[in-house]
Amino acid sequence: MLSDRILNMGYSKTLEMTSKARKLKELGYNVINLSVGEPNFYPPSFILDAAKKAIDEGYHYYTPISGILDLKKKICNKFKRDNNLNYKISQIVISNGVKQSIINLFLSLLNKNDEVIIPSPYWVSYYEMVKFCQAKPIIIPTTIEDDFKITSKQLETVITSKTKIFIFNSPCNPTGSVYDKKELKNLVKILSKYSKIIIISDEIYEYIIYDKKHISIASFPEIYNQTVTLNGLSKSFAMTGWRVGYMGAPEWIAKACDKIQGQTTSCVNAIAQRASIVALTYNPKFLLSKIISEFKFRRDLVINLIKNIPQFKLKTPEGAFYIFIDISALLEDKKYNSYIKSSNDFAMYLLNKCHIATVSGESFGYKNGLRISYANYKEKIIEAFKRIKKLLK
Ligand code: GLU
Numbered sequence: 001m002l003s004d005r006i007l008n009m010g011y012s013k014t015l016e017m018t019s020k021a022r023k024l025k026e027l028g029y030n031v032i033n034l035s036v037g038e039p040n041f042y043p044p045s046f047i048l049d050a051a052k053k054a055i056d057e058g059y060h061y062y063t064p065i066s067g068i069l070d071l072k073k074k075i076c077n078k079f080k081r082d083n084n085l086n087y088k089i090s091q092i093v094i095s096n097g098v099k100q101s102i103i104n105l106f107l108s109l110l111n112k113n114d115e116v117i118i119p120s121p122y123w124v125s126y127y128e129m130v131k132f133c134q135a136k137p138i139i140i141p142t143t144i145e146d147d148f149k150i151t152s153k154q155l156e157t158v159i160t161s162k163t164k165i166f167i168f169n170s171p172c173n174p175t176g177s178v179y180d181k182k183e184l185k186n187l188v189k190i191l192s193k194y195s196k197i198i199i200i201s202d203e204i205y206e207y208i209i210y211d212k213k214h215i216s217i218a219s220f221p222e223i224y225n226q227t228v229t230l231n232g233l234s235k236s237f238a239m240t241g242w243r244v245g246y247m248g249a250p251e252w253i254a255k256a257c258d259k260i261q262g263q264t265t266s267c268v269n270a271i272a273q274r275a276s277i278v279a280l281t282y283n284p285k286f287l288l289s290k291i292i293s294e295f296k297f298r299r300d301l302v303i304n305l306i307k308n309i310p311q312f313k314l315k316t317p318e319g320a321f322y323i324f325i326d327i328s329a330l331l332e333d334k335k336y337n338s339y340i341k342s343s344n345d346f347a348m349y350l351l352n353k354c355h356i357a358t359v360s361g362e363s364f365g366y367k368n369g370l371r372i373s374y375a376n377y378k379e380k381i382i383e384a385f386k387r388i389k390k391l392l393k
Contacts, residue, residue, distance in 0.1 A: 009132055013124050013363030017347065021357035032384040034372045035357040037173060037321060039238040041291055047237060047279045054274035063267045066258040067094030067246070071273050074280035075246050078231075082206070082283065083216040085229060087248035093257045094268050094276075098204050098232045098245035101257070103129050105200055105228060105247070106165070108256035110135040114164040119150045120365035121324060123173045123202070127365060135164070139365055144315050144326045148175035152186040159190075165198050166191065168217060171205035174364045174371040175324045176299075176317020178212045184220065192222035198253070199227040204245075207236045207284045209319035210296050218248070225250060233276055236284040242272040295321050298374040298381060305385040311392060312370075321375040327361070328368040330392075343370055354387035 017035035025031045066072075072092040079085040095101045102125070110116070112134040118126050119140045130137045138158050142148045155166070168187075170179040179187075191199055199217060206214045218227035232245030247257065261267070299316075302323050306312050311330035314323055327346060330336055340346050343360035347370060350356045361369020374381055 005132055005134070010128050012128070013359055017351070017357050017359050020351060024351070024355060029355050031351075031355045031357060032376065032380045032387075033357045034374070034376055034381070034384055035359050037235070037373050037375060038240050039235060039291070039321070039375050040377065041238050043238050043242075044279075044282075044287060047239070047275050050278035051271050051275040054271045059270045059274050061270060063270050063273055065262045065267055066254070067092065067268065068270075068273045068277070071277045071280070074277055075248070078280050079229065079248050082285070083203075083229070084219050085216055085224075085248060087229075088251075090251050091248050091254050092246060093249065093254050093261070094244065094246045094273065095257070095261065096243040096245070096265055096268055097234060098202060098230045099125060100243075100261075100265065101230050101232075101245045101247045102126070102200065102202070103132075104257040104260050105198075105249075105253065106130060106133045106135070107260055108253060109164055109198055111164075113162065115160060115162040116165040116167060117155070117158055117163060118167050118365075119169075121148060121172075121174050121361065121369060122167075122365050123169060124359075124363050126167050126169075136162075138163070141365075144313060147315055148172065148177045148324070149179060149183060150187075152190045155187060156190045159194060159197070163194070163197050165200055167200045167202065169202040170217075171209055171214070171317075171319025173205060173320050174322050174359070174369075175315075176320045176322050178209060178214070178318040180212060181215055184215055184217055188217065188220040188223050191226070192220075195226055197226060199223060200230065201227060202230045204230065204232055204235050205320040206231060207288050208292065208295060208321055210292070210299070212318050214319075228253060233279055236288065237279050239272075239279075242269070242275070244268055244272050244276045295374070298376075298378060299323065301378065301381060302372065302374050302385075305382070309385075309389060309392060321373055323372045323374065324361070324364075324366075325370050325372065326368055327370050331368055343368060346370060350388065350391070354391050356384045356387060 021031045021033045110133040114135040115138045116130045140150045201217045218229045228249040234240040313326040347360040359371040
């Protein structure tokens with residue numbers, strides 16, 4: 001018999017839709033995958049060369065649990081260079097993607113029934129991981145009218161003596177919302193009053209940002225000591241399969257994560273770590289400038305294509321590579337609602353009827369939503385919307 005924990009855990013909807021799309025493709029269908037958030041470009045060749053060199057030079061063995069010293073040094077430099085954050089080597093833990101950083105943190109910090117505040121729509125795995133740790137997700141709902149952002153008032157209202165963690169994600173997956181300095185300051189004002197609350201700031205989309213500037217919440221000195229900053233190489237260098245994520249954390253938290261990692265995964269793949277040393281020498285902001293313009297072009301393309309679909313409502317995302325649309329109008333429409341009763345139904349309808357993979361809003365804690373990833377080729381995006389429009393007619 002499986003454990004209650006695993007029986008109560010949902011599947012990762014982002015990865016589930018991707019695997020459904022893959023299966024249909026294997027059956028010969030012309031599937032367009034707008035579900036998973038995975039850049040469709042190649043990692044820079046100097047990173048690939050560094051990995052090959054690492055193999056030739058014999059880096060086949062365990063590394064220190066929390067990562068290679070030279071990589072930690074690069075991460076400290078990166079935090080200083082790009083985020084104005086001072087982290088010491090002892091505050092860095094390198095993990096198998098930010099996903100492992102998050103579960104390490106939750107396992108280190110959460111006791112049964114502790115509360116974790118999560119603004120919604122949220123990335124699918126935050127919610128499931130909190131439940132897995134037997135803690136309680138406390139959701140702050142936002143709407144398209146709020147630009148999918150929480151206010152300091154909403155935040156303060158849900159804080160209780162049980163609040164242990166506030167999870168924060170800007171640029172946000174799935175909405176693409178980006179908090180500006182003033183909005184951050186308002187949140188910081190509240191959080192600094194509750195120094196026991198740990199803020200986990202997931203900044204994996206830091207560089208995929210259009211007209212705004214990314215600001216790390218830990219750069220506000222009032223909350224530095226209660227904040228963990230997360231980042232990784234998956235999105236910025238198109239290295240999703242290499243699994244390299246990292247945190248800058250208060251030392252006592254970094255030590256706990258090191259302890260967990262020592263008992264679970266030992267360390268991150270040595271070759272990937274060696275290559276990451278070279279990757280982090282460069283500021284992706286410059287490396288990515290062409291790719292960012294391409295993403296911006298595709299974002300605007302999707303916005304224009306959506307404008308012709310009256311059942312879809314959207315706000316312009318300022319970062320990441322997702323468009324999160326509100327499909328309330330479609331779910332309320334008599335023409336559809338005898339067979340499409342929820343966003344899950346609609347995502348499955350799109351997949352089965354016109355072979356377009358997306359992810360339902362329900363997976364992100366927003367009932368009437370749909371996430372569309374535009375990390376795909378322009379031609380595929382145009383074709384996908386042609387099919388969707390035809391279907392809805
Ligand atoms: N974070 C990406 C997404 O939301 C990758 C899949 C996952 O880990 O959830 O699509």
